[in-house]
Amino acid sequence: MQHWLLKSEPDCFSIDALRKAKKQTTCWDGVRNYQARNFLRAMKVGDRAFFYHSSCDPPAVVGVVEIVREAYPDSSAWNPDDDHFDPKASPENPVWSMVDVKLVEVFPRPVPLGELRSVKALADLELLRRGSRLSVHPVTAAEFRTIQQLGCG
DNA sequence: GCCAACGTTGGC
DNA sequence: GCCAACGTTGGC
Numbered sequence: 001m002q003h004w005l006l007k008s009e010p011d012c013f014s015i016d017a018l019r020k021a022k023k024q025t026t027c028w029d030g031v032r033n034y035q036a037r038n039f040l041r042a043m044k045v046g047d048r049a050f051f052y053h054s055s056c057d058p059p060a061v062v063g064v065v066e067i068v069r070e071a072y073p074d075s076s077a078w079n080p081d082d083d084h085f086d087p088k089a090s091p092e093n094p095v096w097s098m099v100d101v102k103l104v105e106v107f108p109r110p111v112p113l114g115e116l117r118s119v120k121a122l123a124d125l126e127l128l129r130r131g132s133r134l135s136v137h138p139v140t141a142a143e144f145r146t147i148q149q150l151g152c153g
Numbered sequence: 154g155c156c157a158a159c160g161t162t163g164g165c
Numbered sequence: 166g167c168c169a170a171c172g173t174t175g176g177c
Contacts, residue, residue, distance in 0.1 A: 009175090033160075055175050108166050112177080131158040 001078060003144040004039065004049035005127055006101070008133040015051045015062045015106055021153070024103035025068060029076045030084040033148040036136035040097050047049030049101065050139065050147060052127070053110075060110040061147055069100035121146045 006028060008014070018026055031037055043049075055061055073094030076082040089095040116122050122142040126137040139147075 007175090035160095057177095059176070131174095133159060135174085 001049045003139040006049050007052045007054045009055045018103050028097050029098040030123050039136045043067045058112040060112040062110045063106040064104040067099040068102045072096040075096040085125045087153045109153045111150045
């Protein structure tokens with residue numbers, strides 16, 4: 001099983017919105033970066049991912065989700081009314097992919113970015129790399145355990 | 154709101 | 166293929 005981290009701006013889609021969603025499941029659409037897309041395509045059903053709130057105060061890992069459907073075409077890319085519309089994409093040439101994720105747990109104690117930075121075991125975490133902007137990226141099993149323990153208090 | 158870092162675009 | 170200009174991300 002692989003582990004991942006997924007970023008979302010809570011103003012756009014928060015873990016609370018996922019908690020309230022039908023079946024506590026959502027499609028993770030709107031990724032428009034090739035490297036992030038390729039990670040989406042590498043995901044397998046049963047993989048676990050952190051849900052990270054970015055561009056908010058404080059930025060934090062707020063919970064865990066499970067991949068419940070592997071990559072399929074992101075139809076929002078060819079919807080001109082969508083914020084992430086991409087004229088390159090079409091049903092014949094989807095370009096972008098999404099997966100479905102289901103809520104596993106909302107952390108009783110969100111783990112803020114500043115705290116992650118203070119943990120030695122997380123020194124190599126992609127999220128903490130200088131200038132890192134990747135909205136989807138892998139996390140090692142050890143990093144996953146460490147962060148999950150912090151989130152459970 | 155600022156700005157550093159990054160990715161993409163497009164002229165050459 | 167280079168690289169400058171531009172747009173975006175995201176922490177602060």
